Amino acid sequence: MYDFVVVGVGPAGARFARRAAEAHYDVLALEKGEVGEPLACSGHVSTDVWEYVPADAKERLLQNRVYGADFHVGGAASPSRRFYKREEISNVIDRVELDRTLATAARDAGADVREGHTVTAVEERPGYVEVTASVGGDEETFEARMVAGADGPVSRVRRQLDLPEPAEKLHGVLAFDDEADHGDYVDVHLTAPRFFAWRIPRGDAGVEYGLAAPPGHEVNDLFDRLTDEYDVETDRFCSGAIPIGPPERTTATRGFLLGDAAAQTKPFTGGGILYGMRAADVAADVIDPQDPNTLPRYEEGWREELSREIRFGHWIRRAYSLPEPVQRAGLWALSGEIGVHMDEPSSFFSREHLKKLFS
DSSP states (O other): OOEEEOOOOOOHHHHHHHHHHHOOOOEEOOOOSSTOOOOOOEEEGGGGGSSSSGGGGGGHEEEEEOEEEEEEESSSTEEEEEOOOSSSSSSEEHHHHHHHHHHHHHHHHHHHESSSSSEEEEEETTEOOOOOOOEETEEEEEEEEEEOOOOOSOOHHHEEEEEEOSSSSEEEEEEEEESOOOOOOEETTTTSSTSEEEEOOOOOTEEEEEEEEETOOHHHHHHHHHHHTTTTTOOOEHHHHHEEOOOSSSSOOOEOGGGGTTTOOTTTTTTOHHHHHHHHHHHHHHTTBGGGGGHHHHHHHHHHHHHHHHHHHHHHGGGGOOOOHHHHHHHHHHHHEOOOOBBBGGGGGGGGHHHHHOO
């Protein structure tokens, strides 16, 4: 009998497994394939990411430093407005290696992290939960006091626990050009319906191109148009769902959701690495696997931690669908030096940013 079975060893699952193991709980963490594979999302993150990895990992993970973004209303050749800081705003990291680093940290803390375990069933029983996984064609069943579903936007744990779906799922695609680019700024194109496209310089690792849009739009065609405008050939094409809008409930009788499974993501970028790990810390701090009555404390706690930023993020995303003349005017009025934190849209109203805005 484990204290926790964690399904999914991405950033949120690995972070929770590590923190729970450090609290001396017996933790089993299951990943359906190899940790970090296949690549599922961009590696463009705020500098806060270094608070969650061992100190010696930064040199191995860091690919480029970013100081701002050039926003376009049109394609690659369209004029842009620059938003910037004098210090680095964000970093580009090796996304696959991040997952592996976090999983190693969980193992080092005492969690039993197993790859090649595809969870096929989750059943809540009186006093415990059964998790069944397919392992090399065979089945294994594990018992735990609680299950943590950190298995991504199309979460089997969420379905098995009969928890509601996220409000929306976008379709995201990305691919890479291997030509080195040490540029200081990312490019953001407000061309995709109700979202955006991007170009991220990754230093010696090349350049990442990506795009996301709601279902029903031909994202592959839109992506081809983006790369044609940049006149590049890309490879290592990745595609997947991006959950936006947390469901009304993320806890069951003996289970709870983390990360993309709970749509703990930024509505204005789709990124969820830092939000998922922040929620994982809340879970590790308040959930007692022997007391299901502690699960509401997690529900309340992670929403208190993130809901303000998610709410402001929805307002920012609405600007993506404004008429082009309004977008151009807004970018002109707001561009320049900023004091905004990449993960905290509410910082738009901070004293630091307002001072920059009106200076």
